[in-house]
Amino acid sequence: xxxxxxxxxxxxxxxxxxxxxxxxxxxxxxxxxxxxxxxxxxxxxxxxxxxxxxxxxxxxxxxxxxxxxxxxxxxxxxxxxxxxxxxxxxxxxxxxxxxxxxxxxxxxxxxxxxxxxxxxxxxxxxxxxxxxxxxxxxxxxxxxxxxxxxxxxxxxxxxxxxxxxxxxxxxxxxxxxxxxxxxxxxxxxxxxxxxxxxxxxxxxxxxxxxxxxxxxxxxxxxxxxxxxxxxxxxxxxxxxxxxxxxxxxxxxxxxxxxxxxxxxxxxxxxxxxxxxxxxxxxxxxxxxxxxxxxxxxxxxxxxxxxxxxxxxxxxxxxxxxxxxxxxxxxxxxxxxxxxxxxxxxxxxxxxxxxxxxxxxxxxxxxxxxxxxxxxxxxxxxxxxxxxxxxxxxxxxxxxxxxxxxxxxxxxxxxxxxxxxxxxxxx
Ligand SMILES: Cc1ncc(C[n+]2csc(CCOP(=O)(O)OP(=O)(O)O)c2C)c(N)n1
Numbered sequence: 496x497x498x499x500x501x502x503x504x505x506x507x508x509x510x511x512x513x514x515x516x517x518x519x520x521x522x523x524x525x526x527x528x529x530x531x532x533x534x535x536x537x538x539x540x541x542x543x544x545x546x547x548x549x550x551x552x553x554x555x556x557x558x559x560x561x562x563x564x565x566x567x568x569x570x571x572x573x574x575x576x577x578x579x580x581x582x583x584x585x586x587x588x589x590x591x592x593x594x595x596x597x598x599x600x601x602x603x604x605x606x607x608x609x610x611x612x613x614x615x616x617x618x619x620x621x622x623x624x625x626x627x628x629x630x631x632x633x634x635x636x637x638x639x640x641x642x643x644x645x646x647x648x649x650x651x652x653x654x655x656x657x658x659x660x661x662x663x664x665x666x667x668x669x670x671x672x673x674x675x676x677x678x679x680x681x682x683x684x685x686x687x688x689x690x691x692x693x694x695x696x697x698x699x700x701x702x703x704x705x706x707x708x709x710x711x712x713x714x715x716x717x718x719x720x721x722x723x724x725x726x727x728x729x730x731x732x733x734x735x736x737x738x739x740x741x742x743x744x745x746x747x748x749x750x751x752x753x754x755x756x757x758x759x760x761x762x763x764x765x766x767x768x769x770x771x772x773x774x775x776x777x778x779x780x781x782x783x784x785x786x787x788x789x790x791x792x793x794x795x796x797x798x799x800x801x802x803x804x805x806x807x808x809x810x811x812x813x814x815x816x817x818x819x820x821x822x823x824x825x826x827x828x829x830x831x832x833x834x835x836x837x838x839x840x841x842x843x844x845x846x847x848x849x850x851x852x853x854x855x856x857x858x859x860x861x862x863x864x865x866x867x868x869x870x871x872x873x874x875x876x877x878x879x880x881x882x883x884x885x886x887x888x889x890x891x892x893x894x895x896x897x898x899x900x901x902x903x904x905x906x907x908x909x910x911x912x913x914x915x916x917x918x919x920x921x
Pocket of ligand 1: 715716
């Protein structure tokens with residue numbers, strides 16, 4: 496990364512420490528503890544202090560004007576980045592934004608049952624996803640389209656779920672990207688269980704490649720008991736898991752202030768794990784912080800909690816109307832912090848990208864959107880009976896009763912369908 500605009504904001508040298516939790520010598524939960532060099536103590540405004548008082552500021556390496564800042568702990572993770580990688584961050588963020596627009600259009604045209612937009616959160620997702628290695632494993636919620644892209648998924652596969660074709664849409668083992676989880680926070684338990692499995696695999700075979708897990712969830716999900724249980728378990732067993740919370744300020748219509756009386760990052764201290772607050776709209780900072788956390792976890796030092804401060808620019812889903820509960824001024828403020836705009840400003844100022852690059856990214860995005868549309872329309876209609884058949888492994892009287900009701904209801908449209916020359920519901 497170019498150093499021309501490096502400016503020390505004075506935030507480094509604040510004395511805040513990155514302190515790995517004391518090792519309990521639990522060799523089953525943490526087979527590598529003791530064999531690895533300790534993570535060096537760093538200095539960063541965004542890192543939880545030992546006192547448990549969370550940082551006021553978040554780690555930021557690239558501000559909303561495209562200017563860069565130095566951070567003693569995290570800057571080294573991006574200082575030597577190849578410009579191609581930084582351009583790749585932009586390309587991925589723009590790709591997922593274009594994909595999102597197309598999926599929203601498909602929903603509005605009746606081709607998807609609903610859609611969950613991610614606009615505004617691209618940096619949090621592309622930054623954290625890009626920090627992962629192939630052997631690492633991501634446990635997403637239902638909005639991690641950007642992470643899906645970094646894991647190598649064909650984004651069209653995501654839409655199968657939202658069209659009702661399937662309960663999944665991809666084989667998680669192919670990309671180490673778990674299926675979307677709509678039950679809030681349930682995936683954090685799955686993630687910790689998987690991470691504990693990684694630890695045990697290492698005990699069984701020390702030549703296994705060390706890996707870590709990233710558990711994604713939102714500020715609303717942080718109020719669920721599952722997150723608490725996950726963190727207690729992960730801390731107790733030094734599980735190699737990074738808890739990545741995208742605090743997008745809203746849980747549908749409930750504002751963040753209702754979820755927590757303190758910054759979420761403060762909670763990490765209660766579990767005895769390091770907590771880092773990062774500017775979630777700064778792709779470089781998210782990338783650096785997540786790399787640090789993954790190294791920490793992979794090297795046997797246990798879990799890390801990251802709070803990525805970001806904003807859900809659009810609606811919660813296409814079934815939601817944020818004008819009913821949100822002030823326009825807040826939306827306008829966050830638009831000035833747009834993750835793509837700031838990286839574009841930086842790339843242009845550093846002469847790392849020109850008009851031709853941005854034009855190419857736009858054209859490639861349009862091509863991807865056309866591909867996604869083509870694949871989705873070719874899927875045909877969803878067979879809703881499949882849903883009834885997959886609630887339980889065996890037949891269930893209540894499901895059978897509901898299916899009978901549904902079939903009656905469907906049959907009531909038979910006359911209309913005949914008149915219109917159509918053949919049943921899609
Ligand atoms: C256990 C559970 N309770 C309630 C819901 C309904 N629900 C779906 S999304 C949502 C808000 C989630 O907010 P947050 O965790 O902040 O994530 P975001 O959607 O903002 O990314 C709620 C309450 C659910 N899916 N699962």
